[in-house]
Amino acid sequence: MSEHEHVADRVAERAEEHAHHGYISDKERYLARLRRIEGQARGISRMVDEEKYCIDILTQISALTSALEAVALGLLDDHLKHCVLDAARSGGPDAEAKLAEASAAIARLVRS
Amino acid sequence: MSEHEHVADRVAERAEEHAHHGYISDKERYLARLRRIEGQARGISRMVDEEKYCIDILTQISALTSALEAVALGLLDDHLKHCVLDAARSGGPDAEAKLAEASAAIARLVRS
Amino acid sequence: MSEHEHVADRVAERAEEHAHHGYISDKERYLARLRRIEGQARGISRMVDEEKYCIDILTQISALTSALEAVALGLLDDHLKHCVLDAARSGGPDAEAKLAEASAAIARLVRS
Amino acid sequence: MSEHEHVADRVAERAEEHAHHGYISDKERYLARLRRIEGQARGISRMVDEEKYCIDILTQISALTSALEAVALGLLDDHLKHCVLDAARSGGPDAEAKLAEASAAIARLVRS
Numbered sequence: 298m299s300e301h302e303h304v305a306d307r308v309a310e311r312a313e314e315h316a317h318h319g320y321i322s323d324k325e326r327y328l329a330r331l332r333r334i335e336g337q338a339r340g341i342s343r344m345v346d347e348e349k350y351c352i353d354i355l356t357q358i359s360a361l362t363s364a365l366e367a368v369a370l371g372l373l374d375d376h377l378k379h380c381v382l383d384a385a386r387s388g389g390p391d392a393e394a395k396l397a398e399a400s401a402a403i404a405r406l407v408r409s
Numbered sequence: 410m411s412e413h414e415h416v417a418d419r420v421a422e423r424a425e426e427h428a429h430h431g432y433i434s435d436k437e438r439y440l441a442r443l444r445r446i447e448g449q450a451r452g453i454s455r456m457v458d459e460e461k462y463c464i465d466i467l468t469q470i471s472a473l474t475s476a477l478e479a480v481a482l483g484l485l486d487d488h489l490k491h492c493v494l495d496a497a498r499s500g501g502p503d504a505e506a507k508l509a510e511a512s513a514a515i516a517r518l519v520r521s
Numbered sequence: 522m523s524e525h526e527h528v529a530d531r532v533a534e535r536a537e538e539h540a541h542h543g544y545i546s547d548k549e550r551y552l553a554r555l556r557r558i559e560g561q562a563r564g565i566s567r568m569v570d571e572e573k574y575c576i577d578i579l580t581q582i583s584a585l586t587s588a589l590e591a592v593a594l595g596l597l598d599d600h601l602k603h604c605v606l607d608a609a610r611s612g613g614p615d616a617e618a619k620l621a622e623a624s625a626a627i628a629r630l631v632r633s
Numbered sequence: 634m635s636e637h638e639h640v641a642d643r644v645a646e647r648a649e650e651h652a653h654h655g656y657i658s659d660k661e662r663y664l665a666r667l668r669r670i671e672g673q674a675r676g677i678s679r680m681v682d683e684e685k686y687c688i689d690i691l692t693q694i695s696a697l698t699s700a701l702e703a704v705a706l707g708l709l710d711d712h713l714k715h716c717v718l719d720a721a722r723s724g725g726p727d728a729e730a731k732l733a734e735a736s737a738a739i740a741r742l743v744r745s
Contacts, residue, residue: 324457324458324460327457328454328457328458331450331453331454331457332454334450334453334454335447335450335451335454338443338446338447338450339447341443341446342440342443342444342446342447345436345439345440345443346436346440348436351484351485351487351488351492352488352510352511352514354484355481355484355485355488355514355517355518356514356517358477358480358481358484358518359481359514359517359518359521360521361477362474362477362478362481362521363521365470365473365474365477366474366521366631366632368470369467369470369471369474369631370624370627370628370631372463372466372467372470373463373467373624373627374620374621374624374627375463376463376464376467377601377605377620377623377624378617378620380463381601381605381606381609382605382609382616382617382620385605385606385609385610385616386609386610386612386616388610392606392609392610393602393606396598396601396602396606397598398464399464399601400594400597400598400601402464402467402468402471403594403597403598403627403630404594405467405468405471406467406470406471406627406631407590407593407594407630407631408590408744409471409472409474409475409478478743478744481743482736482739482740482743485736485739486732486733486736486739489713489717489732489735489736490729490732493713493717493718493721494717494721494728494729494732497717497718497721497722497728498721498722498724498728500722504718504721504722505714505718508710508713508714508718509710511713512706512709512710512713515706515709515710515739515742516706518739518743519702519705519706519742519743520632520702548681548682548684551681552678552681552682555674555677555678555681556678558674558677558678559671559674559675559678562667562670562671562674563671565667565670566664566667566668566670566671569660569663569664569667570660570664572660575708575709575711575712575716576712576734576735576738578708579705579708579709579712579738579741579742580738580741582701582704582705582708582742583705583738583741583742583745584745585701586698586701586702586705586742586745587745589694589697589698589701590698590745592694593691593694593695593698596687596690596691596694597687597691599687600687600688600691604687622688623688626688626691626692626695629691629692629695630691630694630695633695633696633698633699633702
């Protein structure tokens, strides 16, 4: 397969995943938020390495946890909207399975 | 100041911070855990970039949140043990202030 | 209206609400769990009144919080299953509104 | 023992517990908050019994969880202030044990 065909395949594959996974509309926004989150994680490592004041490190960990929570809630909302509602609309037995899976993910989020 | 003196100063400064901030005994362990946490954050970015299944991303976010929580609880325990107890033992009015600060950090953790 | 008619009306009304709100199948189980939760809340009041050891009271509060979380997750799952999926299946614009409302409730749970 | 002596004994016992458990200064305030919490728990039972709208019940559960969290954070702060600091000041090995116990309670709160 040529490089060109390979890329074309990859694009098609992506488009299909998109149709399936559905959060691509905000993908760039999610990636920007996750880059910030990676930066926050690196910053916390640096603070420990430089032995910064413990309470200040805890404040940064709380901020990072809240940022992660916000991303999780956004992804979950997108997932329910696209994936679960679509399954319900297309009418198969799939919707119940999708929902059970989403409920288990919600429970993990609430408890983590 | 020569480079050598600069380094010596820096070491002395570190030692003093250590005496003050107190969690150095486990510092390497904290840094190793934080490197894993940075890796988890990068992994989540990659999953979004590759449009992995949303529920799998949420599972990784819950795991990262739990890992952060464990680091925060460890740092907090060290802080109470070294910083707050030491202040109480040396008997000044500082202990109450340290404790008020620690309680505020606990509240942020519980609510984040 | 006779007492009999009044009761009949009330039963009809309940049945209708049931059709709408959907969690009646497990209603007795929820009520039993909530009675236990009320008992736990009373027990915590009694512990404070009798000045029990603070750490033991905190343990009971954590247990009560977990029990409440479990009820909330159960109700949420029922709600998504009955109310949100039904709205999606019947095909109106109502499903999006129901889902936005559910997502806001999930966010409150995760953050509380 | 006369009723009078019995009451006097009880008062002395309470005073001693107070010296030990330390949160009595705010006891009436805690009891008032816990009575409100009991009322919230009863209200949630009633809402399920009357099959109120699920999302409204979830809102009440989130409010109750936050109220419990606030009581727990208050009790914990009092405990650290009175019980743990006092142990540190009186200088015995007890302070470490008290602190380990408090850290375990904090971990349960953060995770519940």
